Amino acid sequence: MPTMNLIQAVNDALRLRMREDPRVVVLGEDVGKFGGVFRATAGLVEEFGEERVIDTPLAEGGIVGAAIGMAMNGLRPVPEIQFSDFIYPAFDQIVNELAKLRYRSGGQYSAPLVIRTPSGGGIKGGHYHSQSPEAYFVHTPGLKVVMPSNPLDAKGLLLSAMRGEDPVIFFEPKRLYRAARGEVPEGEVEIPLGVAARAWPEAEAPALATVISWGAMVPEAVEAAQALAGEGVAVEVIDLRTLWPLDLDTVLASVKRTGRAVVVHEAPRSCGFGAEVVALVQERAFSWLAAPVQRVTGLDTPFPYTLELEYLPLAPRIARAVRAVVAYQP
Amino acid sequence: MAARTESLGRAHPAARAKREPSAPAADLERELRVYRHMVLLRLLDERMLTLQRQGRVGFYGSCYGQEAATLGSAAVLDAGDWIFPALREGGAMLLRGYPLVSYLCQIFGNSGDPTKGRQMPSHQAAASVHQVSWSSVIGTQLPQAVGAAHAARLRGEPTVVMAYLGDGATSSADFHHALTFAARLKAPVVFCCQNNQWSISLPVSRQTAAPELALKGAAYGVPSKRVDGNDLAAVLEAAGEAVAAARAGEGPRFLELLTYRLGAHSSSDDPTRYRDQKEVDRWLARDPLQLERLRLVEAGVWDEEREGALRGEQAEVIARAVAEAEAFPPPSPETLFEDLYADPPWIVSEQREALRAELAEAPRKKPGA
Numbered sequence: 001m002p003t004m005n006l007i008q009a010v011n012d013a014l015r016l017r018m019r020e021d022p023r024v025v026v027l028g029e030d031v032g033k034f035g036g037v038f039r040a041t042a043g044l045v046e047e048f049g050e051e052r053v054i055d056t057p058l059a060e061g062g063i064v065g066a067a068i069g070m071a072m073n074g075l076r077p078v079p080e081i082q083f084s085d086f087i088y089p090a091f092d093q094i095v096n097e098l099a100k101l102r103y104r105s106g107g108q109y110s111a112p113l114v115i116r117t118p119s120g121g122g123i124k125g126g127h128y129h130s131q132s133p134e135a136y137f138v139h140t141p142g143l144k145v146v147m148p149s150n151p152l153d154a155k156g157l158l159l160s161a162m163r164g165e166d167p168v169i170f171f172e173p174k175r176l177y178r179a180a181r182g183e184v185p186e187g188e189v190e191i192p193l194g195v196a197a198r199a200w201p202e203a204e205a206p207a208l209a210t211v212i213s214w215g216a217m218v219p220e221a222v223e224a225a226q227a228l229a230g231e232g233v234a235v236e237v238i239d240l241r242t243l244w245p246l247d248l249d250t251v252l253a254s255v256k257r258t259g260r261a262v263v264v265h266e267a268p269r270s271c272g273f274g275a276e277v278v279a280l281v282q283e284r285a286f287s288w289l290a291a292p293v294q295r296v297t298g299l300d301t302p303f304p305y306t307l308e309l310e311y312l313p314l315a316p317r318i319a320r321a322v323r324a325v326v327a328y329q330p
Numbered sequence: 331m332a333a334r335t336e337s338l339g340r341a342h343p344a345a346r347a348k349r350e351p352s353a354p355a356a357d358l359e360r361e362l363r364v365y366r367h368m369v370l371l372r373l374l375d376e377r378m379l380t381l382q383r384q385g386r387v388g389f390y391g392s393c394y395g396q397e398a399a400t401l402g403s404a405a406v407l408d409a410g411d412w413i414f415p416a417l418r419e420g421g422a423m424l425l426r427g428y429p430l431v432s433y434l435c436q437i438f439g440n441s442g443d444p445t446k447g448r449q450m451p452s453h454q455a456a457a458s459v460h461q462v463s464w465s466s467v468i469g470t471q472l473p474q475a476v477g478a479a480h481a482a483r484l485r486g487e488p489t490v491v492m493a494y495l496g497d498g499a500t501s502s503a504d505f506h507h508a509l510t511f512a513a514r515l516k517a518p519v520v521f522c523c524q525n526n527q528w529s530i531s532l533p534v535s536r537q538t539a540a541p542e543l544a545l546k547g548a549a550y551g552v553p554s555k556r557v558d559g560n561d562l563a564a565v566l567e568a569a570g571e572a573v574a575a576a577r578a579g580e581g582p583r584f585l586e587l588l589t590y591r592l593g594a595h596s597s598s599d600d601p602t603r604y605r606d607q608k609e610v611d612r613w614l615a616r617d618p619l620q621l622e623r624l625r626l627v628e629a630g631v632w633d634e635e636r637e638g639a640l641r642g643e644q645a646e647v648i649a650r651a652v653a654e655a656e657a658f659p660p661p662s663p664e665t666l667f668e669d670l671y672a673d674p675p676w677i678v679s680e681q682r683e684a685l686r687a688e689l690a691e692a693p694r695k696k697p698g699a
């Protein structure tokens with residue numbers, strides 16, 4: 001089985017879909033000859049031509065708006081927004097148009113498209129090459145939101161997203177683009193949207209706390225879990241993979257086993273997607289909880305340049321929160 | 331006829347020879363002053379890219395090849411005029427008197443940076459020289475520049491605002507907003523579009539089907555002109571006229587400064603993947619520094635010796651400033667929470683205290699810092 005990094009896995013999924021379905025088109029800034037600033041679309045224009053791999057002008061609202069029209073009229077566009085920090089010029093097209101198109105036309109029109117966009121920090125990108133804007137999109141009814149944490153999931157989830165009928169915002173944690181490597185089968189990989197995975201431990205085992213995370217914070221949560229194991233604190237780490245629709249069954253089953261939950265995300269804390277997870281857990285598993293559910297997150301500040309390691313909720317911050325939750329006395 | 335475009339008068343090298351040989355002394359003096367800064371900027375860019383490769387600087391977007399367009403246009407501004415820059419106009423601050431050490435501290439992102447190490451390099455800002463903080467988001471500064479210009483007029487100030495943008499930015503929605511508003515409000519704003527012919531990997535011919543970007547300005551009713559951006563004298567003249575018109579209450583102006591990005595888009599880019607070296611070589615022959623040097627030599631105010639002395643002097647100035655700037659420690663973690671609100675809510679102090687406690691227990695390992 002080939003070993004791939006996360007970019008190669010994305011590239012592989014795009015190529016597979018473009019080969020099997022002539023309706024699939026890729027569009028975005030620098031996606032053609034350059035193959036994308038992160039190389040995620042490398043080789044596609046050579047194989048599929050400029051009609052299906054479109055180097056667009058610099059206008060995100062144009063990219064998404066045009067993709068919506070293409071999707072309404074029978075294509076399967078996969079627009080790329082070069083950094084998720086630059087998705088805001090397309091916010092109107094996504095929130096007011098894409099998300100509501102099927103609903104407002106009484107089901108007569110829809111726009112099945114997948115917006116791919118690198119997100120997250122830790123690459124010295126400062127305020128505008130580091131943000132994690134997933135919560136805005138989960139908050140918008142009509143959109144699905146995905147964020148893989150490893151190459152295998154990236155390929156499988158992207159394939160599922162591209163085959164679905166709903167618009168999907170597909171966040172690719174850029175800190176893991178080259179750092180995450182793993183075996184990825186050639187050809188088909190089936191990973192449905194809306195199904196979480198256990199990232200740690202490998203086999204189900206009794207644990208004192210559940211850590212719930214997604215994207216680039218999953219490896220951090222696993223690192224924290226490994227450190228805590230050395231202290232005799234067993235932890236289960238759940239990788240949501242799809243934020244919306246949330247796999248609530250998997251989350252609740254784990255929390256009911258462990259009695260404690262910590263939600264970890266890179267985005268700022270207040271009104272982050274973690275707040276929704278916490279609310280659902282306490283609404284539906286209150287009687288199983290031995291401690292208040294905690295959040296470990298980025299700070300409620302813009303993402304910094306020099307102090308990014310202070311900002312990010314890395315393994316030490318996660319481990320501290322788990323220790324506190326386990327030690328909690330009412 | 332409010333809107334018009336004038337096509338390139340001096341783009342072709344042959345056109346240069348026809349230039350009137352005896353420019354007035356005051357013009358030459360100004361050119362010389364700007365030329366010195368062009369050399370400084372060239373040397374600084376080279377040094378910063380070296381430091382970037384050595385891992386001492388995180389990122390860098392250079393002005394290489396665009397020194398005449400950048401500094402020539404900024405040089406015509408008064409001290410009170412404002413600049414809304416894009417990626418490549420940091421050097422205008424140095425021309426307008428900003429200290430080199432502070433400038434370098436921004437690039438190192440350390441505690442000597444007045445903007446507190448928060449932004450990537452090449453995102454300089456200093457109210458002392460009226461250069462506004464650019465985000466990274468292409469085009470966003472343009473409508474803001476229009477508003478600032480309108481405000482100056484309402485306040486009865488003679489300020490002109492210069493707004494910079496690239497060729498790529500002319501596709502952004504904010505470009506449309508800015509030009510529409512500027513013309514409608516008759517705001518004293520000059521748009522300086524640095525058409526360096528590339529937007530990362532996309533050549534301007536594939537960015538837009540408009541044959542000249544100056545046509546775009548004209549379409550909104552803004553008098554617009556294409557100028558040879560590698561010809562310092564031409565830039566000084568055109569920018570001077572545009573700024574004078576804006577200051578005189580005649581409304582906005584749009585300049586397309588035709589130039590060329592001789593270097594990579596940024597330190598993260600590899601242009602060999604998408605453009606032909608032959609094209610770069612053609613433009614190297616029109617290097618704005620070389621063109622201006624020839625002109626100054628022809629005018630009898632410059633020679634090899636002075637050039638050598640200037641370069642030696644400036645290399646030393648840069649070396650000393652780098653040593654001084656690099657010695658500053660990183661910003662303290664407390665600075666993360668400053669400047670967020672005029673009246674900070676409770677969460678700010680709560681998170682500051684939590685971070686302090688966390689770092690006391692588990693300090694961050696800094697790779698290479």
Ligand SMILES: Cc1ncc(C[n+]2csc(CCOP(=O)(O)OP(=O)(O)O)c2C)c(N)n1
Nearest residue numbers: 029086466467468496497498499528529530
């Ligand atoms: C809204 C937005 N989209 C995409 C980017 C990524 N990006 C950074 S610079 C750039 C090209 C800019 O080209 P141009 O305006 O010609 O300026 P130049 O870099 O040539 O000076 C792109 C696409 C961005 N910064 N902002």
Ligand SMILES: [Mg+2]
Nearest residue numbers: 496497528529
């Ligand atoms: Mg450009």
